[in-house]
Amino acid sequence: DAGVIQSPRHEVTEMGQEVTLRCKPISGHNSLFWYRQTMMRGLELLIYFNNNVPIDDSGMPEDRFSAKMPNASFSTLKIQPSEPRDSAVYFCASSLGGYGEKLFFGSGTQLSVL
């Protein structure tokens, strides 16, 4: 079991550029989550998919952020245009779904927007 795979591991970009973060959940998992972690705000849930359908995107900061899950094995989080305040570690997590199921996290993408 390869676990949740995220890419890239690190991303450095300039303000205004488009950034795409990628996630491959664990095979068979039907729930996928995108989190953002910063020192100031801690761990924030951005969006949650169940069976590839976005269920709750209330945590997405603004229209510059978008997320897709075209199939059960792939999801993207896009920021366009990026801003320095978007600098954070972005985590993807997956689970089997259902009440109380544990989440499996990827290693995260460290994003720096200059």
Place this chain on the structure above:
Amino acid sequence: GDSVTQMEGPVTLSEEAFLTINCTYTATGYPSLFWYVQYPGEGLQLLLKATKADDKGSNKGFEATYRKETTSFHLEKGSVQVSDSAVYFCALSGDAGNMLTFGGGTRLMVKP
């Protein structure tokens, strides 16, 4: 809505000291409670969980008991090691399903 409050860190202990990290929660219904641990440069991983009142979750020497009367889920370990240095997150999964609400995290530093 649901919320989780943890003691602020960092918590600095000497090796073999006793550890307590406090966690209290606010939720409707009967949530499941979790402790996740994040080692440097890694994602979070589940440490232990409890799904109903008075349950005790345990793993790797860590324990936490689901106390509904005090809405708490404090993490304890009798003798910490340097390798336990990490950030610990308390979390709950409420009636809405498997979405987790996390606390702010508590950094633990264990010195030899």
